[in-house]
Amino acid sequence: MPIFRVPGPLGVDVPGAGSLGRGPFNINGIHQAPSCGSNGGCDPYHAMQPHYMAHKQSPLDAPEWDGVVNICYDVKGQRFGELMMSLRDSAISYTQDRRAELSRWDEISKARTKRWFNSSDDEIRDYLLPILDSVIRVLKSLAPENFVYDTAENNVQAGCLPGQGMVLTGVLASVCAVDIVEHRIAINMGFFEAPKMGYLYESHSFGFRDSQLLTLIHEVTHFHDVASSIDDFYGVNNATRNVANVKARMNADNLAAYILAIA
Numbered sequence: 001m002p003i004f005r006v007p008g009p010l011g012v013d014v015p016g017a018g019s020l021g022r023g024p025f026n027i028n029g030i031h032q033a034p035s036c037g038s039n040g041g042c043d044p045y046h047a048m049q050p051h052y053m054a055h056k057q058s059p060l061d062a063p064e065w066d067g068v069v070n071i072c073y074d075v076k077g078q079r080f081g082e083l084m085m086s087l088r089d090s091a092i093s094y095t096q097d098r099r100a101e102l103s104r105w106d107e108i109s110k111a112r113t114k115r116w117f118n119s120s121d122d123e124i125r126d127y128l129l130p131i132l133d134s135v136i137r138v139l140k141s142l143a144p145e146n147f148v149y150d151t152a153e154n155n156v157q158a159g160c161l162p163g164q165g166m167v168l169t170g171v172l173a174s175v176c177a178v179d180i181v182e183h184r185i186a187i188n189m190g191f192f193e194a195p196k197m198g199y200l201y202e203s204h205s206f207g208f209r210d211s212q213l214l215t216l217i218h219e220v221t222h223f224h225d226v227a228s229s230i231d232d233f234y235g236v237n238n239a240t241r242n243v244a245n246v247k248a249r250m251n252a253d254n255l256a257a258y259i260l261a262i263a
């Protein structure tokens with residue numbers, strides 16, 4: 001199982017305890033990160049949550065990012081920004097591929113919409129076309145600044161009250177769907193544990209596991225200016241079991257799995 005980690009040590013900007021500021025953080029907020037992954041010291045919650053992938057709720061909801069134990073999760077660092085821009089470019093490419101398929105609307109394209117939305121009628125093409133255009137538009141607008149720590153303060157800035165309104169306060173990432181101007185994507189610790197692309201072994205085909213690439217597309221679909229997608233069937237395994245449900249076309253992981261052409 002490939003694990004992505006931001007290698008430490010890294011100097012990162014983190015808010016101090018009780019910080020209400022929106023940055024830039026003062027010198028007291030600059031910490032030197034410990035090395036990451038050697039003894040699990042950066043990831044204390046992971047050890048307490050061995051089955052966390054099965055749950056939607058993050059153990060981080062209460063303690064939040066305090067900039068001490070979690071600072072190897074360097075959402076504001078250069079390397080993370082480069083990673084996200086690489087993922088963004090891949091996501092755009094895959095979405096453009098699906099867009100071209102819908103324009104052709106041939107047997108391959110119809111088989112793929114049937115696979116993930118149980119429809120190969122023209123109505124599903126007409127439904128998906130503007131969504132794919134919106135996914136591409138938002139992806140192209142993303143810069144490293146769009147990615148933020150999953151904190152109550154950041155959620156409020158995105159337009160959601162703490163504990164409310166976020167489409168999914170998950171272990172990987174979340175957004176506030178009404179945040180259609182800034183398009184902030186909150187990154188949680190689980191994101192760093194997911195494989196970058198999620199390819200099956202020695203192939204360029206995707207498996208059903210969560211990946212960073214799938215998560216990025218998943219989150220973008222949540223925004224109200226994209227698809228207002230929901231998380232009724234969380235995870236590609238759930239998505240594939242519920243393709244016949246009328247909600248499949250609104251489900252974030254059905255849309256993301258479709259865009260990645262997961263078989």
Ligand SMILES: [Zn+2]
Pocket residue numbers: 167168218219222230231252
């Ligand atoms: Zn979601």
